[in-house]
Amino acid sequence: MSGRSSVAGGPADHHGLGGLADAGAFLARLTRLDSAAVVRLRSADSGRTELWARLPWSVLVQRTVAGPGPGDVTVSAAELLGCLAAGDPGMPAGRDGNWRWALPSGPARTVESVPVDDLRRVAAAAAGTLRAAETQGVGGRAVGQRALRDALLDHVAIVVTADDGPARRIEVRQAMVQAVVRMGFLGNASGSAVVRVRIVGSWVALEAPFGVAWIQRVNTLALSPMIVHPNG
Structure with a gap:
């Protein structure tokens, strides 16, 4: 699954994350495990954003943080972490084509x-x-x-x-x-x-x-x- 959506969340050129500490912790751990990792941001209900990534040993990880997010965008995890650290609300260049994995759907x-x-x-x-x-x-x-x-x-x-x-x-x-x-x-x-x-x-x-x-x-x-x- 890949692609970009503007149906929910904020503009795709802004990350729209409010839970910067939570998102930063997720991205920091992820990039220590895989410096080339991508992260998929998906706007969810109640003004929150799901962060998705795939670890080197083929496990998907997900954390939901505050903020409406950019819709549905995949970017470099390291570049997004750099934006958060610098207080930059902008989004790194999109890498939607790098997301090649299905996501679970429906209530678990x-x-x-x-x-x-x-x-x-x-x-x-x-x-x-x-x-x-x-x-x-x-x-x-x-x-x-x-x-x-x-x-x-x-x-x-x-x-x-x-x-x-x-x-x-x-x-x-x-x-x-x-x-x-x-x-x-x-x-x-x-x-x-x-x-x-x-x-x-x-x-x-x-x-x-x-x-x-x-x-x-x-x-x-x-x-x-x-x-x-x-x-x-």
Whole structure:
């Protein structure tokens, strides 16, 4: 999906963002992970704007910030971050053609809530597994760092059974957990705070306090450690 719309939001030559701190935090994290990333701004209801981006490990991330936005425009994340830092209300040059990914559509349904502290433990355990594999190998054999990271991201971190009709196994990969952690979507939340596992169509989402990670491909791999929730 790509393109530019002036149906909602402000002029396409102004970013129209009011939540500059929130948008800046999203863009700063994104550009640290991928300096060449693009970000898609989509004006939403109630004078707010959705920021969308794709991480290098094929997870879509979304954060909604204050401000009517420019309609529907894709730009360089680094260039937009520069505009915000300089207090410039203008938009960088459009890069709509660089957006090549579908977005989830329709209202998502929550199938499970996972305590934030549990998600942090899963992320920490994955990091520990990676460190151990890098130093000790796997089964006594050395494995390349990239192969290790790819395998870890593909592992299933959370399994949920959806109860809408025939039971469906919903798998949340470590890639999504790492997305919400590394994009700062958990913030300082702890205690009773939760991350919601949500679904719409073929999409699975992790909705954290400060953003959402989305993925369309559902994997069948197994992970240890793993959180299993029997019902949504």
